[in-house]
Amino acid sequence: MSSYDIIIIGSGPGGYVTAIRAAQLGFKTAIVEREHLGGICLNWGCIPTKALLRSAEIYHYATHAKDYGLGIEGKVTFDPAAIVKRSRGVSAQLNGGVGFLMKKNKVDVIWGEATISKVGEVVVAATKKPAMQPQIPPPKGTLGAGTYQAKHIIVATGARPRALPGIEPDGKLIWTYFEAMVPPEMPKSLVVMGSGAIGIEFASFYRTLGAEVTVVEVLPQVLPVEDAEISALARKRFEKQGVKIMTSTKVTKVEKGANDVTCTVEDDKGNKQTLKADRLISAVGVVGNIENLGLEKLGVKTERGCVVTDGLGRTNVAGIYAIGDVAGPPMLAHKAEHEGALCVEAIKGLNPHAMDKNMIPGCTYCNPQVASVGLTEAKAKEQGFQVKVGRFPFIANGKAIALGEPEGLVKTIFDAKTGKLLGAHLIGAEVTELIQGFVIAMNCETTEEELMHSVFPHPTLSEMMHESVLDAYGRVIHT
Known part of the structure; x- marks a missing residue:
C-alpha cells in the first residue's frame, strides 16, 4: 500500500497548484484525477471559453474594420467547427502542461475515482465514463486503482452545473457550459437562463456571432454580484448589441420540440409569456461535487452543497481538508489556487493568514x-x-x-x-x-x-x- 504525506482529490486549478506547493514544502504528494488534468477550468471552463470569446472578438473587429480605416474585401465569415477546434487545442496544450508540472515536481498522479474510506486512507476505483463526455485514457506514468494512505487528505473536487427540476440539461436542446462550448452547429436563437459570469459570457459569444439571444435573470439586475451602477451600464451595452434581457423573471417551464425549445417565463408580477429558441443554456450556478467521496460517513460537515471549512481549508474532521469550489463561494479558479496554497502552508506550520474573500477579484470576459x-x-x-x-x-x-x-x-x-x-x-x-x-x-x-x-x-x-x-x-x- 503506497503511503503519502498528502493526497489531493481533484486536479483542477486548486488541486494541481496545491500539489505543487505541497511538493515545494517537502511533502510526498499524490493527486487523484478521474477525467482530465487541469479540471473543469482548464478543459471545460475558464480557458476554452476565453479562446471562444477571443475568436468572437476578432470576428467583431473584422466586421468593424471600416471603423479603424481598414478595408476587408468580401464578406467576413466564421467556421464554428474551426472555432471549437482552436478552443479545444488551447485546452489540450495546457492539459499537457499540467502533466509536465506534476512530473517536474515529483507529484504522483493516480488515475481513477477516489473515496475516503477512513481518515488517512483513500480507495481509488477505475474511472467510469462521465455523463455526456468521452472516456479519457489515463496519461502515461499515472498510477491506477488501489488503496493509498496519507496523513492529510485534501478534497479539491470542484463543482458542476446546477440543474433546476423540470429543466434538466439533456445535452441536445438544453445545454450546460459543456455543450455550449462545442456546438455541432451554430444556433440561430438562444435563451440563456442566468446572467452570472457563465451566462453572460455565452450570451456575448453567441450574440457576437449573430445568434438572437435572450437572457432571463430571476434577480433585479444582470451580473447580480456586481455594483448596481456597473450592472446598469453593462445592461445598456448588451441591449445596444441586440441582446434581449429580462430581469426579475424566471423560466417556469420548458417544452421540447424536434429541434427547438419553448420556454414559459414569468416576471415578479405574475405576467407570463413564451420564448421559442433553438437552444436553452442553463447557467443558474454550480453545486459542489461532494457526493460519493465518503464525507458523510466520516461526519464531515457540509452546507448548501459545499464542504464547510475554516479560512485555511480545515474541515471539522482532523486530517480532512477541502479547497476550491467544493469549499464554497466565491467559486473562482484563483480563489481555489490561493486557498490550496494556504492549506498546505498551514499543514506545514507556517501560520499563513486566513483568506480574506473580500480581496478576491471577479472578472467577466463578456463584451x-x-x-x-x-x-x-x-x-x-x-x-x-x-x-x-x-x-x-x-x-x-x-x-x-x-x-x-x-x-x-x-x-x-x-x-x-x-x-x-x-x-x-x-x-x-x-x-x-x-x-x-x-x-x-x-x-x-x-x-x-x-x-x-x-x-x-x-x-x-x-x-x-x-x-x-x-x-x-x-x-x-x-x-
Whole structure:
C-alpha cells in the first residue's frame, strides 16, 4: 500500500497548484484525477471559453474594420467547427502542461475515482465514463486503482452545473457550459437562463456571432454580484448589441420540440409569456461535487452543497481538508489556487493568514469586460461606512479613444474617515487586466494618498484608475 504525506482529490486549478506547493514544502504528494488534468477550468471552463470569446472578438473587429480605416474585401465569415477546434487545442496544450508540472515536481498522479474510506486512507476505483463526455485514457506514468494512505487528505473536487427540476440539461436542446462550448452547429436563437459570469459570457459569444439571444435573470439586475451602477451600464451595452434581457423573471417551464425549445417565463408580477429558441443554456450556478467521496460517513460537515471549512481549508474532521469550489463561494479558479496554497502552508506550520474573500477579484470576459474587487457602493453603505466615490469614464481617456473603445467606467469606493480603499468596479476594454492594480492596493492597505501620489504611465488605460481615485477626493483632472 503506497503511503503519502498528502493526497489531493481533484486536479483542477486548486488541486494541481496545491500539489505543487505541497511538493515545494517537502511533502510526498499524490493527486487523484478521474477525467482530465487541469479540471473543469482548464478543459471545460475558464480557458476554452476565453479562446471562444477571443475568436468572437476578432470576428467583431473584422466586421468593424471600416471603423479603424481598414478595408476587408468580401464578406467576413466564421467556421464554428474551426472555432471549437482552436478552443479545444488551447485546452489540450495546457492539459499537457499540467502533466509536465506534476512530473517536474515529483507529484504522483493516480488515475481513477477516489473515496475516503477512513481518515488517512483513500480507495481509488477505475474511472467510469462521465455523463455526456468521452472516456479519457489515463496519461502515461499515472498510477491506477488501489488503496493509498496519507496523513492529510485534501478534497479539491470542484463543482458542476446546477440543474433546476423540470429543466434538466439533456445535452441536445438544453445545454450546460459543456455543450455550449462545442456546438455541432451554430444556433440561430438562444435563451440563456442566468446572467452570472457563465451566462453572460455565452450570451456575448453567441450574440457576437449573430445568434438572437435572450437572457432571463430571476434577480433585479444582470451580473447580480456586481455594483448596481456597473450592472446598469453593462445592461445598456448588451441591449445596444441586440441582446434581449429580462430581469426579475424566471423560466417556469420548458417544452421540447424536434429541434427547438419553448420556454414559459414569468416576471415578479405574475405576467407570463413564451420564448421559442433553438437552444436553452442553463447557467443558474454550480453545486459542489461532494457526493460519493465518503464525507458523510466520516461526519464531515457540509452546507448548501459545499464542504464547510475554516479560512485555511480545515474541515471539522482532523486530517480532512477541502479547497476550491467544493469549499464554497466565491467559486473562482484563483480563489481555489490561493486557498490550496494556504492549506498546505498551514499543514506545514507556517501560520499563513486566513483568506480574506473580500480581496478576491471577479472578472467577466463578456463584451464589455467587467471586473471588480471588494465592496459595492451599496454594501459599503450597508456596513455603515461613510463613503467617498470616484468615477472616471473611458470617453475621457486618450488610450481608450485611440483603441476605439470609448465606452466604460472605472469606479472606486473609499472609507471617508480613513481613506481605505473599500472596493473598485470597472467596465470596459481590458478591465480584467486592470483590476489587479486595485487588488494589490487593497492587500497593501494602501490609502487614497498613496494612490494619488503614484505615477501612472501615459497613454494607458490604467490612467483612469488614477483619475477615479482623484475624483473621489475632488481632484480629478480630465473631466
